[in-house]
Amino acid sequence: LLHKNLSANVGAIVKSLSIVSDDVFLCVLPFYYSFGNSVLHTHMVAGGTLVLLNQVMYPNEILKAIEQHQCTGFAGVPSIYITLIKKTNFSNYNLSSLRYVTQAGGPLSREFIGRVSHALSGIDFVVMYGQTEAASRISYLPAQLLDARPGSVGKGIEGVTITVEDPDGNECAAEEKGEICVRGENVMQGYWSNPEATAQVLKDGKLHTGDMGYKDKDGYLYIVGRQSEILKISEHRVSPYEIEEVLLQHEAVEECAVIGCSHSQMGQFVKAYVVSNTDDIAVNQLKKYCQQFLASYKIPKEIEFVDSLPKTSSGKIKRAELGC
Template sequence: MDSPFLHEWVFQHAARRPGAPAVASPTARLTYGDLAERTRALAAELAASGVRPGDRVLLALPSTPATVVAGLAVHAAGATAVEVNREWSAAILGDILARSRVRHGFLWARDARTWRGAGAGALLERAWVVHPGPLPAALHDDLGIPATWLQLDGRLDPRAAPAPYRPPPAPAREAPALVLYTSGSTGRPRGVVQTFGNVDANARSIVAYLRLGPDDRALLVLPLYYCYGRSVLQTHLLTGGSVFLDGRFAFPRLVLEALAAEGCTGFAGVPLTFEIIRRQVDVSTLRFPRLRYLTQAGGPMAPDTIAWVREAFHPASLFVMYGQTEATARLSYLPPERAEDKKGSIGIPIPGVELRVVGEDGADLPAGEVGHLVARGANVTPGYLDEPEATAAILRDGWLWTGDLAARDADGFFFHRGRSKEILKIGGHRVSPVEIEHVVARHPEIAESAVMGEPDALLGEVPVAYVVPRAGATPADAELRRFCRAQLPAWQVPVRFVLVDALPRNEAGKLLRAELARRAGAA
C-alpha cells in the first residue's frame, strides 16, 4: 500500500476485504466496510458544514469507534486533527482552542459545561457531540454552539440529511495530519505537528520490526490522544489488522479476559500498566492462545517488572521501546532475543531512524560515555505549532534533540540515562532519579516510588523518595534506608522517604514530576 494517507488505507482495505474486522469496543464493532462508509459520510458532513482543506478540527474524545471515525473523516476532508486530553481544565482547553484556531470540533457530551467554560461558544462554529443516545435539549444550552449528534459507533444522527462525499485534492506528504498536545501539567501545553509523511514513516517502521499483518489484532487501553496509543491504531490500519479499544482498565482482569476472548495478538502498555496487572491479576489463571507480542514504552520500566512480564506472558515476546511525541511515536526498540545480553537497553534505532550520543557541542561521544541523545528520520516532527523558538531549541542542523541522556555500547545498543532536566547533581555526581527509583521499588512493602532532588548546602542536591506503600504496609524510614544502603552508593541513598497515597500521573500513566515537585514545594 503506497498511499501515505490514513483514510486511504481504510478505503483500500474496505474495497478488498469489506467484512474484515477493523475497530471494536465493548459496545460496538466495525468492519472495514463499516469504517469506510462512516468515514465518507462524516467527511461529507464536515465539508457541508464549512470544514475546508487545511483547516484544523478539534478532537476531544475518549477512545471509542466514533473517535476513530472522526479522525479519519477529518483527514478525508483534507483537514488536520487537533487531539487533546479532554480531562484537562477549562483554562488549559480554552488556551488551546484560541492558539490552535480551530472552528469545528468533536466533543464528548458530558464535557459540555467544561467547554462552555473554556469559551467554546465564542471560538467554535459547530460541534459533533458523541453520546450514546440523541442529544438532550439542555446540552445545546450547556455547550453554547450548534451541535450534531454522533453515535458511539461513528454513525451520524439518522435525522441528518446525507451529503455526497467528494474527495478533496490530496494534500502533500509534508502537510500536517495531526497536532498532538503534550501534557499541560508541565507548563503550557505545546502542539506537536505530525505530518502525513511522519505518520506513514513511523507506522511502516513499526510494522516492519513487529512483523504485523492483516491477521494481527491489538487490545488498546492507551488513549488515542497519546502518540503511543495512536501509533498502535495507525499500524493496524496500515496492514489491515484490527484494534479492540478497551477503556475498562480500572478492572484489569476484565481487560485481560477480553485480551483472550477477542483473540488478540498484541498488547501495549506503559510501565504503570504492567505494574497494575502484576499487583492485581493472577495471570497464571488466564490463557492467551493468540498473543504473540507485548510492547512497552512511555518511560523506563523496572528490570524486575520486565522480567516478570516476560515470564508471565511467555511465550509471547516483549518489545521494550523508546520514543516521544516529537518522533511521531518511536525511535528505538530492543529485539526480544537480545533481552538478556542487553538488559536495561532501549535497543537499536527503528528502521529509517539514526540515533547518536553527542556532547553539548553536537560532536559524537565515544561508546560508553553519557551524552545527549539526538535522532534523525522521516518520522521526526517539523516542529511545534506556531512556536518557532521552541522548535529551534529541539531541531538543530536536521537532528532532533530529545532532551534525554543516553550512552551507546560498542555493539550499537543504546541505554537511557534519564532526562537532561531531571538529572540530580549530588556532590559532583550526576545521577538519574530512575536508578534510585528502581531500587526503592524492589522493597517488598513498596508499590512504586519517585525520587526528586532537594537543595542541600553541602552537596548541592540530595535525593528524597516519595513512596506508595503496598496495601496494609507501613514501611519505616530507617528500614527503607538500610535496604537502599545495601544496593546503592552512599550519595544515592534518599535522605528521606515520604509516604504518599499515589503519585501524580497523566491518563497515559506517565509520572508527572513537575506536579510532584509542586506538591512537594507546597508541603
C-alpha cells in the first residue's frame, strides 16, 4: 500500500462517518489489523481522540470504558458484538455519548444487527465491508438504511467502484452471485516481493477480492462469503454464514463456526463447532432446531461442542484451525 492508497481511503472514511476533532473513539482492535489501523489513521487526520482498551474478552469493560470516557464512537467485528449482546446488559450503562458504532471484519447476522441497534436505540449502526488490499474500506451502509436494506454492506465508499463478476469477467445481473471486484485509489500496488500472488488478485486494473456476493436491483451489495469458504455439497453451493446465523439464534449457542468436511459422494458435508452456554443441550436438539430453518443438505451432519473457538487478536475466527 502506498501513502496515496491509505490517504484516499482515510479521507473517504472520515467523510462517510463525519469524524471530527471532538470525537472520542474507543478502540479495542489492534493497529496491525487493517480495521484497527483505519481507526487510528482516520482519527489522527480528524484530530480526534482514541481511547485504547485491550480487554475484548471482558465485554462489560467495553461498556464501562464508553461510559467513563464519554466515547462518541466504537468499532467491532461480529464476535465482539455477539459477545456484548449475550454477556452484557446495555441498560446498565450510560451510553448517551455514543454517536455511532461500526461493524466490519465479516458478516454479522441480521438478527444480531437488529439486537445491537435496538440495544443502542438512537445511535447510528454503520455496517461496513473492506479488505487490507483495499487499504481497509470498500463499502458502507448508512445507518438510516439499516432496516430498508437488511443484510447489505451498502455501496462503494467515495472513490471506489464495485462490480460483481462471473468467472469470465462479465458483470453479473442483479441478484446474480459472483466475485466482488474493486477499482479505486485505495487499491494496493501488490503483495511485497510476491508477483505471482499479486497477479492472481490484480487483473485488468481491478482487485479481485475472493469474496462472493451480489447486488440488488438498486446496486446495494450483499456478501455471501469467501470463495475458499463456500461449501460444495453435491450440486449446491452453501455459505457457512447462513448456517451459523441459524445456530446463533438458539439460546444455548454462545458462538459457532461452520466448515466443510470431505465426503466421498457429496463432495463435502457440514460440520459445526459450537460453544454452548449450558450443558443441557444435545446434538440432536440442535439438528432438530436447524430443520425448522434450513434445507436438509445445509443441516450440520456433525456438531462438536468446544470450550472456545480459535481467534485472531482482533476477534476473527480462525476457520483454518478447525479440522474434520
